[in-house]
Amino acid sequence: MRDVSMTEVRIEHDLLGDEPVPRDAYYGIQTQRAKQNFNITGVPISHFPELINSLAMVKMAAARANRETGQLSDAKADVIEAACRDIINGGYHDQFIVDLIQGGAGTSTNMNANEVIANRALEIMGHVKGEYEFLHPNNDVNMSQSTNDAYPTAARLAIIFASEPLSTALSDLIKALEEKSREFADVIKMGRTQLQDAVPMTLGQEFGAYAVTLREDIDRISYAAGLLQEVNLGGTAIGTGLNAHPDYPDLAIDALADISGKPMQLAHCLVEATSDMGAFILFSGVLKRLAVKLSKVSNDLRLLSSGPRAGFNEINLPPMQPGSSIMPGKVNPVIPEAMNQTAFQVIGNDLAITMAAEAGQLQLNAMEPLIIYNLLSGMRMLGEAIKMLETKCVAGITANKEHCENTVKNSIGIITALNPFIGYQNATRIAKKALHTGRGVVELVLEEGLLTAAQLDDLLQPSKMLSTRRIKPRG
Template sequence: MTSTELRREHDLLGDYEVPGDVYYGVHTARALENFPITGTPIARYPELIVALACVKLAAARTNHRLGLLSAERTDAIVTACEEIKAGKLHDQFVVDVIQGGAGTSTNMNANEVIANRGLELLGHSRGDYPRLHPLEHVNLGQSTNDVYPTAVKVGLQFAVHRLQLAMTELVSAFAEKAVEFGGHLKMGRTQLQDAVPMTLGQEFGSYAVMVGEDADRLGEALVLISEINLGGTAIGTGLNAHLDYAGLVCEELCAVTELPLVTASNLVEATQDVGAFVQLSGVLKRTAVKLSKICNDLRLLSSGPRAGFGEINLPPVQAGSSIMPGKVNPVIPEVVNQVAFEVVGNDIAISMAAEGGQLQLNAFEPIIAHSLFESLAHLTAACDTLRRRCVVGITANVEHMRSTVDRSIGLVTALNPYIGYEAATRLAADALSTDTDIASLVLDRGLLTPTDLAKILQPENLTRPWRGLTDGAELP
């Protein structure tokens, strides 16, 4: 067939002409007309397409084991699914990511592409459905209402694993900087005011821990989306599926995906409950919020170069202004901030869609899936970009940081155990009003000897817990 030829297919609404060179059929073609919403096809999320192929492959093998599908048809379906898993035919998954019908159009798109590719493999023409039918054979023992959420969960696991890898690599980058900056003294700040000294290494080490914690939380969320409702068919009762189908298809799907999937103990509940998606979205929001906070810090710490904090230098990646020569902006942290804003918005959409479910099904799973896959893809890209284009190239302005410590009023806190809170308070007030550094005032007033003051203000004593003093004990 050429692209100008058409083939006639039939559905509940009547005959419909489909382009002859496509693998999808009448149901997909109608969905293309009905949902011109985003212009983004489901192929945007390859994890979802691969997951759909895995589900259909597992179903075919299960139905063959149960004696419900011939070896010839099973082989054709399995081969077509294997090709899709390998990345072929993804351009044939064309329905919009946002669609009515609780994902029916996505399921039908998969059924038709697999059936028509299977027909080719069997030596028949596309659309010759009596020989291999999208519904009677590819969709045997299934419903959109168990196929779609199962495929979404499988696809999400693939996507989460990629995000975890990106986060782990970002953790390593921050940890390496923590070691590199371990001896660089600086002022810590609370509420944007001088607090007490710390090292830049401690600051970057905290970022490594923050990101690492959320990688662990994603692992916990994976447990919830490992429970599937495949075999529940329309509402969880299992109507039209073989008695042994649910257990066997889960076994086959585990083998195909290499994921630790389990069949829900109550398929009626599992078919209508999207709580696992809400939970995952919450973890993604947490991750996004913390990444955004880190990027806010990087922008502040690198602000300047002369009229800001100026403690670190972000690697310059592009010119920053069309009017101000020489200006370089923190564009990588800024783009990560924007991804975080998007993820928070997606979480709201997911929450509303989850709340909007009614009775035995949530019809709004397409927007839930779209939002989750979008958040995962963009967070993964954001972590990779932040690591490669920013974190690994950060340098420290060591002398500048040390000078801010020497002149900071916050340095007085380290003297509390030795001169008392009241004396330290007077020192702070006087230093601020006279624009004098704390160390000079201490020596002028004879509060400590130069030797003792030098010991107290050693970097290793300013950035760790105080070991305590007893009467007559030596200074650290």
């Protein structure tokens, strides 16, 4: 590593002393120290633009509120807003370099934002980066704030933003499943319980059920995101509002709602809101619920396409890549497998979030960075995996209609449809005999004269086996 000459750095000072910072960097000394201390995930906060933009929105809202209370001059408020607007428009995201996992309850992330905004504002004012006597990261950009209210407020807003593309991806998958439900509406197959033959159904009903169960979670995501709209901005360090003007919280919340376009609300009890992780836990639970459902659907797709000769072979997944380095012609269900693994990661994230939420003490939870990292990364993974499942798998699924129909004809499970007409004991005996002899249910029922051929044809019509029907009493 080459030596960094003093002409390429500027010297900044903090509580711990002096530290060289790259001259062109918009971040400052506290960000530099955090970069040196925390290299855990290799994922900087810039990996999630929703978080960067939300931080800038919080800082812009704070500047507006501080201007209105007379705490911040018009000139400083103007340049802080301009710097924040640059960031919201996509600029300077590469200057947010702190690892998402960090000690200090998010202080390093908050200071990274304060320093970048301050140095961009100084640049707008015509000053050199680091000339904080003209505009200071703490005194001006962080005025009336603490990490403990600014960071979680930005995090909540970021999660709300990140939930929107997730819901869009999920909606697209649901539409693809509904399309397959219509396409497969006339494909008769055996339903199964505990992997054993049950009663007939259509492949369309099966895919329709997948769409219904996933559609429920769009509403759940929206509800959980709504809980995150309640924030503790204005509570400063522990919720008491120390160092903030009495009018600041309401003004800041109104400004944040205007800037973000989201109906942000001030928590009723800021002390409680500063330490409580309940909304994060619930949101994580919704993601886990969705992940479990997606994994179950993926398991079904792998089973239904298994074989092809020695498995269920009821559907064909689109072939995406050769499946083996040794077995010619083998094609694996790689897309559902990848969805499964994504789901497992999100389920694991939920446990980490649970432990982090439980680990808070007294007036603050210092483990919030882990919670935020897992929620944001989990949503991104789920969203990308859902798009993958929709476009590279579900959209291209085809049905093996004739094979599905043959499994119904040859199944012992159709005896259930005859149960109300021949009685449970007769049905049990016929089923057992069919299983042991390999003969068909219809053949055995006719042989014993339990029903006529015409009656069987009527009772085993697909339309009569696939829904409720009126049963006339026997005898």
